[in-house]
Amino acid sequence: MKIALLSDIHANRQALEACLAHARTQDAQQFALLGDLVNYGADPVAVVEQCMALAERGAIVLQGNHDVLAIAPPARMENLSDLCAPWTHAQLSPAHRAFLSALPLTARRDTALFVHASADNPERWHYITDTTAAERSMRAASQIDPAIRHIFSGHVHIQALYFLTTTAKLMRFVPEPGVPVPVPTHRRWLAVVGAVGQPRDGDPRAAYALFDTDAAQITFHRVPYDHAGAAAASRAAALPSYFADRLEQGR
């Protein structure tokens, strides 16, 4: 079975639609949305409703730190994402907010664990930016269940695959888009799938990954989408222009 792994959608309707359409052409039978469905982007309502529809049809949907911000915007504004949260909060209906607050932090399917940030205290939202952080997440996952072989997460907006070598040393690998990478189950792997709605590596294309459970392969994808449209929607919603600029530059 092929599972599409989508994270950090950030209320970017255009990017989400493009990734879902791409995943369907790749025969994805299941969807896992790894959190941060909203905040930053201009279309929180459309995105949440799309996610609710997917959840009804059996998709895994997790909560991310930005979803928490949107449910309960912080009283003090410390940075731009805090600034965005009250706006997002105001757009969402009580039903949308109830959906977001009921989302779990982690999910399991067979030997795979899904989590927005790190399996090590998921509610602390640790960033997996290096092998040390990846190792902590892997260790925490093994404590949950030693049978876990694959951890899929987002939060860090750059695609990466972490793996254990023969001497139990953890290595970081930068995947090439579109190349299926074998991830056999006798090893342990941690994939950071990249951001659907806000890529930050200088490439404006949306990022997601596709996990083929039968072939034990993961393919990291980059999907071109109407990022100009998403940026225009952001400007039209009078969100800080910084967010629209980021979408155009992939920063």
Added chain:
Amino acid sequence: MKLLEPDTPIDAFVVRACIHAGAMAHIYAVDYADATRGPGFAMVMKVPRMTASDGAENIVSFEVELQILPVLSGPYVPRFVAAGDLMRLPYIVMEYVPGQTLQHWIDAPERPSDHDIARLGAAIAQAAHSLHQQNVCHLDLKPANVIIRENGSAVLLDFGLSCHAHYPDLLAEEMRPAVGSPIWIAPEQVVGVRGDLRSDIFAIGVMLYELATGELPFGAPTTKGGLRQRLWMTPTPPRRHRPDLPAWLQEIILRCLEPEAARRYPSAAHLAFDLTHPEQVPITERGERTQGPGVRAQFKRWLKAAGMHYQPSPLPTQQIEEVPIVMVAVPHADVSDATLYSLRQAVARSLGIRPGARLACVTVISPSASSTSDTNRSETALQRQHVARLKQWAQPLDLSNHSASYHVIESGDVAQALVRYAQGNNVGLMILGAATHGLQMQRLIATVPMRVARDAPCTVILVKQQVPFAALGREEQA
């Protein structure tokens, strides 16, 4: 796993005789159990001696091969057929490649001729280049892993230590003992760099040295210290073992064996080029010498090696693109000075942004131009005249960072000759005039530039004549 009995069924296959018992694996002849199935070629099954119960790390090199072989293509690797589940019953079924391993030529009582060494070396370099073009470095090239087919081409085996730039490198690790075979391993591999295509060029150099002299350039070190010697040691010149060895061959071998990767051939295509054009190899002190460097020079190299940092390797395909073989088709008839000038400017620009690229200047002459009776028009005299003309044309180019060679091809079909030359020599960029080669026929038939642009295996630059009149005046005066 212990030796399998003949006629043992395994999944969809039936194992026949064991044809090779290696240290790491057994190789069996194998057929499909269902005789009506068949890939159309003979097959072998490789079964690792280690099993998953010996611990996953023992079969990591098998795992690496399992990762890489299925995605390789082309005539220089065995075709992949099937694989068994790594945890249950690990095996790989692949094409059986008939032929002799290179060991056969090394073990022969007589040294092969220079011509044969060059031919074998070029075949191996060509095979390695094909691998590098697929972003894979072999990293364990040795005579037992090279099969020479009856048609003279080489097939590379055993990808257990290989590195694919698009896959996680399961053997990668900082600070670990070197992965490779001590006799052929490149210096950067000794310090843990994996994925540099020039490591394969080094290994080919060791094999050429063996073929030429029957000796091992660095012996067969068994200790860590012995291996570290490779970081600075220059081997005994092959001509010391075999004084009759031509300087061009020694030049090639010792260039492959330079301890610093940047001083070797930048790609296997360059190596194959030199091996197929021995008369065009520029010979330096490296090719002539019959003495190794003195103690003082060795000490200097040792000091340098002690402080040497190896950079992360560039992607093989990127490395190949950075140092292409640039081919320029220089017409000898129907051509204006302005066109020749523009052609040269285009070559200068193309080489200028690509240090290390090599230039091949090619001209195609009609086979009927030569005459067996007229000595001035004999084949060799004509060739000489045209080579001189090409050299004259190239003379204003700054070739200090580039090797250059000059080739006269006889053919009635210019476009086909140019395309074939580009294919046969792994040309990465071809430059030719947009309105040359058969100017008068242009309106009637598909012109040479159009056919070349369509059929060439590489990027083609079509140059339109564009000449500042002042510059043309200067040229005429000169």
